[in-house]
Amino acid sequence: MVTAENVSDKSGWKALFGDELKKNTSILCVEDEAIILEGLKIVLRRRFNKVYTATNGKEGIELFNNNKIDIVITDILMPIMDGLEMASKIKKSSPDTPILILSALNEEPFLKKAAALGLYDYIAKPYCDDDFFEILYRAAFEVHKRKNMAYAASAGIEIAELL
Amino acid sequence: MNDKVLIVEDEAVLSMQIKYELLQMGYSVTGISDTGEKALASIAIEMPDIVLMDITLKGKLNGIETADLIHKQHNIPIIYMTAHSEKGIIEMAKLTSPYGYLLKPVNIKELQITLDVTLYKSKIDKEKTELTGRLLSMTHQQHIILDNASIGISLIRERKFIWLNSKLAEIFGFTREDLEGQNTRILYPSQEAYEEFGKEAYCKLAKGVVCSEEIEMVRRDGSKLWCKYSGKAINSSDLSIGSIWIIEDITYRKQIEEELKRKNEQLEQINKELKEAALKEYRQRLEKEEMLVQQSKMAAMGEMIRAIAHQWKQPLNILGLIVQEIRDSYEYGELDKTQIDTTVNESLKQIHFMSNTIEDFQNFMKPDKEKQLFSVQKAVGEMFSLLSAQMKVNNISYSFTCHIHNKTFPETEECDQECEQCVISSNKNEFKQVILNLLTNSKDAILDRREKGLMKKTDEGNIMIDLYDDYDKIIIEQSDNGGGIPQEHILKVFDTYFTTKGTGKGSGIGLYMSKVIIEQHMGGSIHASNGEYGAVFTVKLPKRYF
Numbered sequence A: 001m002v003t004a005e006n007v008s009d010k011s012g013w014k015a016l017f018g019d020e021l022k023k024n025t026s027i028l029c030v031e032d033e034a035i036i037l038e039g040l041k042i043v044l045r046r047r048f049n050k051v052y053t054a055t056n057g058k059e060g061i062e063l064f065n066n067n068k069i070d071i072v073i074t075d076i077l078m079p080i081m082d083g084l085e086m087a088s089k090i091k092k093s094s095p096d097t098p099i100l101i102l103s104a105l106n107e108e109p110f111l112k113k114a115a116a117l118g119l120y121d122y123i124a125k126p127y128c129d130d131d132f133f134e135i136l137y138r139a140a141f142e143v144h145k146r147k148n149m150a151y152a153a154s155a156g157i158e159i160a161e162l163l
Numbered sequence B: 001m002n003d004k005v006l007i008v009e010d011e012a013v014l015s016m017q018i019k020y021e022l023l024q025m026g027y028s029v030t031g032i033s034d035t036g037e038k039a040l041a042s043i044a045i046e047m048p049d050i051v052l053m054d055i056t057l058k059g060k061l062n063g064i065e066t067a068d069l070i071h072k073q074h075n076i077p078i079i080y081m082t083a084h085s086e087k088g089i090i091e092m093a094k095l096t097s098p099y100g101y102l103l104k105p106v107n108i109k110e111l112q113i114t115l116d117v118t119l120y121k122s123k124i125d126k127e128k129t130e131l132t133g134r135l136l137s138m139t140h141q142q143h144i145i146l147d148n149a150s151i152g153i154s155l156i157r158e159r160k161f162i163w164l165n166s167k168l169a170e171i172f173g174f175t176r177e178d179l180e181g182q183n184t185r186i187l188y189p190s191q192e193a194y195e196e197f198g199k200e201a202y203c204k205l206a207k208g209v210v211c212s213e214e215i216e217m218v219r220r221d222g223s224k225l226w227c228k229y230s231g232k233a234i235n236s237s238d239l240s241i242g243s244i245w246i247i248e249d250i251t252y253r254k255q256i257e258e259e260l261k262r263k264n265e266q267l268e269q270i271n272k273e274l275k276e277a278a279l280k281e282y283r284q285r286l287e288k289e290e291m292l293v294q295q296s297k298m299a300a301m302g303e304m305i306r307a308i309a310h311q312w313k314q315p316l317n318i319l320g321l322i323v324q325e326i327r328d329s330y331e332y333g334e335l336d337k338t339q340i341d342t343t344v345n346e347s348l349k350q351i352h353f354m355s356n357t358i359e360d361f362q363n364f365m366k367p368d369k370e371k372q373l374f375s376v377q378k379a380v381g382e383m384f385s386l387l388s389a390q391m392k393v394n395n396i397s398y399s400f401t402c403h404i405h406n407k408t409f410p411e412t413e414e415c416d417q418e419c420e421q422c423v424i425s426s427n428k429n430e431f432k433q434v435i436l437n438l439l440t441n442s443k444d445a446i447l448d449r450r451e452k453g454l455m456k457k458t459d460e461g462n463i464m465i466d467l468y469d470d471y472d473k474i475i476i477e478q479s480d481n482g483g484g485i486p487q488e489h490i491l492k493v494f495d496t497y498f499t500t501k502g503t504g505k506g507s508g509i510g511l512y513m514s515k516v517i518i519e520q521h522m523g524g525s526i527h528a529s530n531g532e533y534g535a536v537f538t539v540k541l542p543k544r545y546f
């Protein structure tokens, strides 16, 4: 079984984060390389509740709009609509959704654009290592924290109590 | 013609008798004068060849006085006839240099002999005088010639001027009189110079050779001048006779020579400077060229690394996922032999791909100075496959058509047999660098066009390379749909550092270097033009360029 203990705990979120939380998180993967997308799907499915896949930005936006998606992982350079364009569209409709950029292109212009869009994090490849998952888990944790806060606010519970 | 005689005799009988005898002897008589005065008058009318003169005469002048007057005015031989034989009178008469004496009474035989001898002597004397005159006038002429010669001439004995012509004196600002008898020392600038020249000159004179020397001398006013001396001893075994010297003022010539020398030196200096400047410029150009080569290599390397990043992106991602999945499978207890096998095979495939890419890169960066035979088609194909991932990720499709073999890549796999038609001998990597430059420029043009919104992001970019065979040439035509080169730039794109790309993006040496490689290293040509959708670069290469 994959548990939080299997991955490193660099920021102390492990104790607060269980399998349940992961199982409640849904992820959208956008990548134009079919073989990579397939591999990502296999790896992510073992960890998250639901993994949606798209091969370009346009497909990705459709999926995002029609499904309950917590986290977006996207490649930058893709045909039809690139990752950054898609990300900026998603940010408009859902500013809190963490969007992770996957790219081998460690290049200034992309980094700057990504930063300008306020994107969650930028992951240099190769991914699927521990750092990759740590970033992903932290994003999931924050999504849930926000959800719980919203819930608590509506239920009148102190945040401190929740934590 | 009879020789004419004048008789000067105051004794009429005697004179008549002599006249008679003379006529008998075959002489003619110009007259008989009884006084000196009459004799002189007669001579003035008709010149006799000889005068018979009595010493005692009637008039004021006696014979000796008359003879003296005649002698002074004319060159007529005189024979005295006298009764005097005293020593005193004879001595007096001698002073008038008479030809003979006849003592009275005159012996006819004696008269005849004396006349004959006198006439003969006088003829000889006349000839002598004439010769002497001629000689004198000749000497005079020679003197004039020597004196007016445009060179100085002198006779020097024991270093003193015995004789010199006016020119020589003039050269030194003296008159002939100033210098005659003078020591030559006054013409030398110093005692040392005087002595040194003397030693040398006398050594040569003694050998009987011409002593020729150019030395600096001084004029009367102290100014310096250059002279050429040529001297020869009159008799080399006896230098005391003297030597003849010819002296020329060569100051002007020397000045010209000096000037010429100076001009030559200046010219040499200028030449040297020019040569140095040319050499320096040549070196600088070489250095610049070297720098450009380095820069273009660096730029090419940059492009290659970018290409590798793209090439490796996929295999790296795949490997990352594969490795993760093995662990996951194991955790879930799903790992079996089949999965391990497929995983290993897939991993090796990716690893091979990566290693091929890096090998291509290494080969490309390898400095190959040697020319080699290679297929243009293959070289272009290799470059294309290295850039394939980058092209794909940028949504640029590419096609490479070899019209020689009627094959198009990448649809058709690279043709394995190296075709004879498109083999050339050159530096393969340099050629690949050209192709890389062209492909990168096309890619940049397409991306730039998209960036500027002149082309939709989703519109596919196109790069095409066509290979043709043209008798002794191979033609490579590369075209794209990047919008082309503005007409005002088309002549400048091959210039060094010409770039329209932003700082940090373009170096502006890609096409310059491509031109150098194609034209200077491969003996071909490269040309830029605009096609329907974008730029067209045409490269022509001579086949088998050695």
Ligand SMILES: Nc1ncnc2c1ncn2[C@@H]1O[C@H](COP(=O)(O)OP(=O)(O)O)[C@@H](O)[C@H]1O
Residues within 6 Å of the ligand: B437, B441, B442, B445, B480, B482, B483, B484, B485, B489, B493, B494, B498, B499, B500, B501, B505, B506, B507, B508, B509, B510, B511, B512, B534, B535
């Ligand atoms: N295929 C092309 N389409 C349009 N412009 C081009 C093309 N190739 C070259 N150019 C122009 O020529 C210039 C010089 O190219 P190059 O010498 O390779 O330098 P760089 O690529 O570093 O700018 C480019 O900046 C560009 O303006």
Ligand SMILES: [Mg+2]
Residues within 6 Å of the ligand: B437, B440, B441, B510, B511
């Ligand atoms: Mg270039």
